[in-house]
Amino acid sequence: MPPAPKSGDALFASVDRVNAELFTLTYGAIVRQLLTDLEEVEEVNKQLDQIKGFIFRGYNIGTRLVDEFLAKSNVSRCVDFKETADVIAKLGFKMFLGVTATVTNWDVEGTSCSIVLEDNPLVDFVELPDTCQGLQYCNLLSGVIRGALEMVSMKTEVTWVRDMLRGDDAYEMRVKLIKQVPEEYPYKDD
Numbered sequence: 001m002p003p004a005p006k007s008g009d010a011l012f013a014s015v016d017r018v019n020a021e022l023f024t025l026t027y028g029a030i031v032r033q034l035l036t037d038l039e040e041v042e043e044v045n046k047q048l049d050q051i052k053g054f055i056f057r058g059y060n061i062g063t064r065l066v067d068e069f070l071a072k073s074n075v076s077r078c079v080d081f082k083e084t085a086d087v088i089a090k091l092g093f094k095m096f097l098g099v100t101a102t103v104t105n106w107d108v109e110g111t112s113c114s115i116v117l118e119d120n121p122l123v124d125f126v127e128l129p130d131t132c133q134g135l136q137y138c139n140l141l142s143g144v145i146r147g148a149l150e151m152v153s154m155k156t157e158v159t160w161v162r163d164m165l166r167g168d169d170a171y172e173m174r175v176k177l178i179k180q181v182p183e184e185y186p187y188k189d190d
């Protein structure tokens with residue numbers, strides 16, 4: 001018997017999956033090209049995270065994704081950094097990577113936490129050769145978080161502390177709030 005026709009939803013789900021795989025493969029090809037061009041793993045790590053120019057740099061993507069996220073999710077302003085971290089882990093990752101993450105290891109001040117990913121589609125099909133063991137392959141994601149948070153007035157540092165490509169048991173990034181710039185009402189009341 002021929003397979004039942006796909007419903008609209010199933011069709012979109014498979015289109016999404018193809019897009020995700022295409023993104024993962026394209027990202028991999030770009031990392032490989034950067035390794036060839038720049039030769040230094042440290043330099044590639046910076047490029048994947050950094051600010052200017054190339055469209056696949058995480059920070060750049062984050063500054064744009066945040067608008068899409070706010071428009072599609074209907075999330076209203078978070079009361080504090082803790083709520084923001086939860087929103088990123090539960091809704092942000094779901095929307096853009098199709099997985100959820102866990103927020104854990106808060107410091108006492110509530111300004112530093114870990115976001116842990118058990119499942120990371122960005123590394124599907126990826127294996128690091130011995131020659132690039134220092135490569136922080138997922139710097140795109142830490143850059144995205146940093147860029148997105150800066151757009152909602154939170155200056156952060158985001159660093160990887162666990163990476164399965166480097167033999168750890170999960171992907172864990174540390175997100176540290178450096179400064180929260182209060183948003184100013186643009187008009188005077190007088």
Ligand code: MYR
Pocket residue numbers: 065066069075076077078079084087088092093096097141144145148149152
């Ligand atoms: C607020 O304005 O307080 C809410 C801020 C929510 C920021 C959420 C940013 C989501 C960025 C997506 C992360 C994608 C990771 C792949």
